[in-house]
Amino acid sequence: MNNEWITRVTPTVPRPGPLHGLTMALKDNIDLAGVPTTAGDPRNSRPAQRNAFVVDQLIAAGAVPLGKTNLDQYATGLVGTRSPYGACHSVFSDRHISGGSSSGSAVAVATGQVDFALGTDTAGSGRVPAAFNRIVGIKPSRGLVSARGVVPACRSLDCVTVMARTVATARAAYDVMVAYDPHDAWSRRAADLSRHRAVSGAVIGVPDVGLELEPLHEAAWQETLTEAHRLGEVVKVDVRPLLEAADLLYSGPWLAERWLAFGDRLDDDPAVDPTVRTIVRGGAALTAASAFAGFDRLATLARASEDLWTRVDAVLLPVTPGHPTLAEVEADPIGVNSRLGRFTNMVNLLDLCAIAFPGTDRADGLPFGIQLLAPAGHDLELIGLAARWRGESVPASALDSEILLAVAGAHLSGQPLNDQLVRRGARLAFTARTAASYRMFLVDGPRPGLTRTPAGGPVHDGPGIEVEVWRLPPAELGGFAATVDPPLAIGPLELSDGEQVLGFVCTADAADPARDITAAGGWRAYLAGS
Template identity: 55%
Template sequence: MTSTTPDMAAATRTAQLAADPAQPIWITLLDPAEVAEAAGRVDPDAPLAGTAVAVKDNLDLAGHPTTAGCPALAERPAASSATAVRRLTDAGAVIIGKTNLDQFATGLVGTRSPYGACHSVASAAHVSGGSSSGSALAVATGLVPVALGTDTAGSGRVPAAFNGIVGVKPTRGLVSTVGVLPACAGLDCVTTFTRTVADARPALAALTWADPDDPWSRPVPAQPPPGVADRMRVVAVPDRPLDLDPVHETAWRAALRRLRTVAAHVVEVDVTAFLATARLLYDGPWLAARWAAFGHLLEPDGPHLDPTVRAIVRRGRDIAGPDVFAGLDRLAALRRRTEQIWSDVDALLLPVTPGHPTLAEVAADPVGVNARLGQFTNFVNLLDLCAVAVPAQTRTDGLPFGVQFVAPAFADAPLLDLAALWCGESVTTPADEPTGTIALAVAGAHLTGLPLNHQLVELGGRLAYRARTAPGYRLYRLAGAGLPRPGLVHTGDGPAGGIAVEVWRLPHQAVGALLGTVPPPLGLGSVELDDGSRVAGFLAEEHGVRDAVDVTAAGGWRAAVAGGPDPLAVGPAGGVTTTGGVTTAGGGSP
């Protein structure tokens, strides 16, 4: 953690910036004496000892008002701090102040605040992003190394992208929302802003807690959910052009090229269902949740209310019950469609936004511009995913450009590792074979989501990573009744792109038990992987596949049994090949 001792000098510098009306970062700035007193109580051995933190002003801080960007609430000091704030201070952090935001955390622009509109750290003409505008700027301007925000629709990622910093949106329920003025309680997440992934790790560790007082809180499972690998090597990208502004498009293309140096394999997927889900947040019934959360604070109207926020949220009061259930049904259908990609990939890379608007553009069309900013972020909480926004190559006009890695719920730890690799930070890679375990490559019915995967889980197995074989392997569908079985054979003439496999880590004794369930012509052998390493795996003898059907062209067993187009194209090693609308690319091996 890059620690900043919150002494009098730091508080004075913060006060100077607070006086700048052109960049209203703070709503409440703590008195220097209060900051110094809190710093004096810090245990020097605490994990966040002396770390200065800014807090978005929709989280309670004991003794100070929680305005949520509404001056009418400025006379109501909080009796206690939000659980997330308390978790940080218990870990040694010291709060410097409370930051500006789009009113009631409704907006992605950073301009919907009676306390003033924020702008990007790189341009006074361009928006800062919201709703966590002040928190992102407190980090981007170097005032604090850590700031808390919230993210319901993208508010922890958009301002990170527009200011060149890291924004971590954890799995819903991982961080308590007790003491957060809700925007949409079932979707709200407390998030962090930092300059590096390394700075985010100890903050997220301190924040993570299953809070019995929070009905939305969830404990971290003892084992990762099915399909979540310890090491992320396969990253998906959209299979078609996105609706990006031209200068954004150029930066996105550069990011795609960079990805091939970070991920072992890049796979194109259809993101239509993700983007359709994003539209539900404001075009569906979830506005009713915002009205339920703070609609009472929008009446009567007055100068203390942002007119755009009020107009948007008041639509929620007229949403009927049947519309809510129709929306839930639609979401369930879209979720089912998106679930398919997580069987074969670890994470999805997307731009955070389609462009970076100016303050003038937002003023001319406050609803339309804001809605467009959320098309790549709104779906994440609705689909119960986690995400990390990271800086990418600066745009040709000098503005920051950010991308986001998105993954299934509770994939937070390996996702942070992937984000760190992207940022060029060090990552401690776990040993391939910890004491008492063996790495085992599976290529058939034991793959995640297929009929025999439960055997690996019940034997104490854990998905280590997704991979492909080295060139020269072929895949066959073995003859015989019952459950279709694959035969992986090293023939020497298999495709250069290899065959899709998963590498699982199992206790030694489990391998023997598993071997007893595998009939001939399969046996345990050595499988060479795409990175040149070798692991144990089930192979078929060549004589055993004489009557089998060669399904190598499918690229992997999952596609072979589905009978669909090639899900992972098999092209030249290290190259890029497109087959059936899907592209893979060789690259680094994280």
């Protein structure tokens, strides 16, 4: 008995769909119709009237819920011990914690009781228990998965996360979970996330400073650094702004936000965990001035970390600095918990996505969890890297079958014809530049036309022409191409990193040297200077 369940339910007949027959557990701060959502507090005994938005998505895709799982009360903790329903321990040691706050969900997955489980991850609550139970945990970009029907901890940072034993299963659930919810004020469309073209090949950033890990963790980390070269180039980067941002989470605006979410229940509810009460009560005394000071400091650290993401596809970090025992948590509940969040707390603050998965086991046989981080919107790239690390072949999703189409003129974001893409279901994938051999000419419209210089011809002395690459459903390509008037057409186009996509190209006979506007570097720059 590991105290992983709070409520079990009778399985229903699965609906047809991509998740047909897969079983799932729900962290008990996520609504399941007809079942109380306790958030780890037995006084919350009223059954939920409806499913959380994400639960509806999963059931409609064929998943079958088996019950609600234990958690650090009100999702406040990374230890998995702050629950009146009992503490959870790692499935690999009854002396060591399971990690929290999504403790029961991780145990249910790791023991094979369900195929996947939902948790939440505000400060690392999906990644830490995944690491301590040798499973995979995907923390999506904020807002990609609706949190409507989830008991808030920090509403501006809360993320619904998924855990599974393989990257492939977690990815299958993730594909269904990602959906825009107009009734969730924090929901975001994937196309609205700012993205930039990843460098060619995988470039993995690793810390250029020591991480002060426990000895067994440090040894596993050194082995992991060696394995990282299997993904591509490994470079050292300055992670100090990330680590400093992690220290902000339980101060200023975000502690006050926890107080706002459930502070009114702390004093009149004897079932509230004393440590949860102590932590969250501090949010009541924070002022608006201290909140704005926190926002300002976070903005400074976010700016300091920007250059990092121009150099790497992802940053590799341990999930935790060690693996505490239940006795260590009991002796120092707040201190141990604070140390556990050193590498996870900053991810939502800095608007990053993440995936946690098993690295090399420690010498004592306990799991060693690692994570890859990237800016919001790069979720699929991280999932792909984790799958490669794990030696998995991840099934394609609808996202993989979409056509990449580069636009350079009136179809760019904010330009007059952009709606022709949006109405056809296109989504912005990334910004990029063409190969340096392309030149841009002004053609009738006025419109820009891209023409490639013949082999041996002059090459533009610059980084290529600015383009946006959009994901377009295959069924929409023919209709969209029919809207393109000569001398422009849709044809092959090479990006600066060598990738081939479709794009707007111009016939050579319309490339008038007197109307060469290549020097502007892009259509927006040309318009601004004309």
